[in-house]
Amino acid sequence: MALIVQKYGGTSVGTTERIKNVARRVAKWKGQGHDVVVVVSAMSGETNRLIALAQDIQEYPDPRELDVVISTGEQVTIGLLAMALKEIGVPAISYCGWQVSITTDTAHTKARIGSIDEERMRGDLNEGRVVIVAGFQGVDENGDITTLGRGGSDTSAVALAAALKADECQIYTDVDGVYTTDPRVVPEARRLKTITFEEMIEMASLGSKVLQIRSVEFAGKYQVRLRVLSSFEEEGEGTLITFEEDENMEKAVVAGIAFDRNEARINVKGVPDKPGIAYQILGPVADANIEVDMIIQNFGENGATDFSFTVPRGEFQRTLTILRDVQTHIGAAKIDADDRVVKVSIVGVGMRSHCGVASTMFRTLAEEGINIQMISTSEIKVSVLIDEKYLELAVRVLHKAFGLDAVSVA
């Protein structure tokens, strides 16, 4: 007997048939004696349809009114899922965000949850009902409807689990867990039984889009036991996201290999090595709302230095145009650029206590003749920028070098 919060995404509730499937899955948990709270997204495609309607009227829709419109997607799903549960004899009741006081700040389209009033839900659970709550939405202090941004339903689920002190928050998605790397690149990739919050955040921010990153941060902050599962498989325990390294568990130093194809490198060569030069280069780029990822400045000699950074590929040409405008002003000798690069990262809390992880990475890549163009590191990850043609090779050899090719632990 546990209290479980389950979240089903847009694909899992994309048709009335799939909603019936979700109802059967929820009924199974309920039948095992658990209390179940379900958070759902809009049916897949619905949010985009609503945004298109809004943009038909305003190029940049008014945020308050956009939230009024797009929050209806989840509202439709909660009603339909409640019907599907009742249809198979399971008592259920649906709530919009405002009905269970999911209060947020007033930042429309990207609001943050402040508090949740769990009293009404607790009453329903005590009377044996499955409680269904609309994800992605809340209500602010003015009584206005707010939404939490794309993927916000994950955050809704975690916040509800925290408020209800649930035993587990299960995120049902179209993958069956978190993998050591993308199985489409490395067939030997295996599902992780556990991953720490810190690793999950690095994996998520590096392009493994299993969970919305804010929901993982939220779960870490409120110590919510979080599990990623497939909504299309009957069995399977998915991946549990843990708060700390489990000492009893034989844990690999590196948890996984993440990669990101959306990178382009800019190298500003021979700039005067003086204070303020980084700002003179990146200031105009930031002013143009271009998000810079990796940044590296080499130690200079003869009063000149090289300055490198990466931007999303879609912003590559625009960034170059901006820099060529300021090149003379900042006194740069040359601008070298390449949009055929990728970022490959090894992630793992184990590397905190194991030296030599980075050097193993560099040696492994060198043995394959893969040139490293840029390096950046954090406490639990090492990222390298390489030519995109080496992506698959790099991920495969690193996966093997760090012992991730082992037989599945599942």
Added chain:
Amino acid sequence: MALIVQKYGGTSVGTTERIKNVARRVAKWKGQGHDVVVVVSAMSGETNRLIALAQDIQEYPDPRELDVVISTGEQVTIGLLAMALKEIGVPAISYCGWQVSITTDTAHTKARIGSIDEERMRGDLNEGRVVIVAGFQGVDENGDITTLGRGGSDTSAVALAAALKADECQIYTDVDGVYTTDPRVVPEARRLKTITFEEMIEMASLGSKVLQIRSVEFAGKYQVRLRVLSSFEEEGEGTLITFEEDENMEKAVVAGIAFDRNEARINVKGVPDKPGIAYQILGPVADANIEVDMIIQNFGENGATDFSFTVPRGEFQRTLTILRDVQTHIGAAKIDADDRVVKVSIVGVGMRSHCGVASTMFRTLAEEGINIQMISTSEIKVSVLIDEKYLELAVRVLHKAFGLDAVSVA
């Protein structure tokens, strides 16, 4: 400077282009210095789409959850209309039913409005905003979403006008007012500048589907000045629905001719003329949820009588089956039935003080050789049931006989 409540139906807001048109019309009233509150329906087709989704899951959808689902239609429209007004520089704000406390009873899918908290809307109006409210929906004492039934947006508008003590409630629709009869049947039909509430209720209940009948009753109860206008014409003053006969106005005895094609007649002949016979015949029909319209029992002779009533055509066969089951039990000699009949009615408060109106009707029909099968009367209407092949002829000759063919008063 007046406070106007305007209501636009599903056809008027059926596309984003049409929503922009509504915004321009609202802006025009606002530009003339009026305070404007707008009530909107769901975009045409949307409510049916949502009901179909629900019925895909439950043949008879749970009423509470159905209200959660179908109330989203109006919610989308209010957000879009607010955007459209802002886009042309008119300050506007949208509210769902619960946000302005349109409180109803708990009768899901057919709730009745109890009260409205106008304070927040009053504040917006004072600050120069157009207030947009979702029609068709409210919230009950449990904080659950309710809906008011088909056409409920008319009632929402009237209730808001009553709560705000608006100077006028304007119902924009796809006709430009209330006519003396259907112009498709009688080309000489003309738009009425005014009609009384009682006449409007009789016209509406007799098949002139311009306004939801409950909204007219509501307007009468709270003395709301109600006007029906076309949303597709720029000019035109529509039809004003008045509280009492205007003494100064030259008023025809009969305001209009209504008709209803959805009738089928059942005649139970030779039943014993004893107490309880009506119940024995109609009880089983009512138990089958079949709505009976006209009911007539003739004075009997020789201890036997004839009993006649009408039902909607779609229920004709089912009603016959039920009656044949009980025929022996009630001791009826014969059942005669006809589903090729129509009801034609003359409506007008003037007939209260003018005798001879009914006889003029009967004579007019007799002169054309039209046989009357049943008659029923109320204080301000006389209805006859006739063979459907005479419908157009009957309406035309009555329209002329009661002086309705006059040159338009517009």
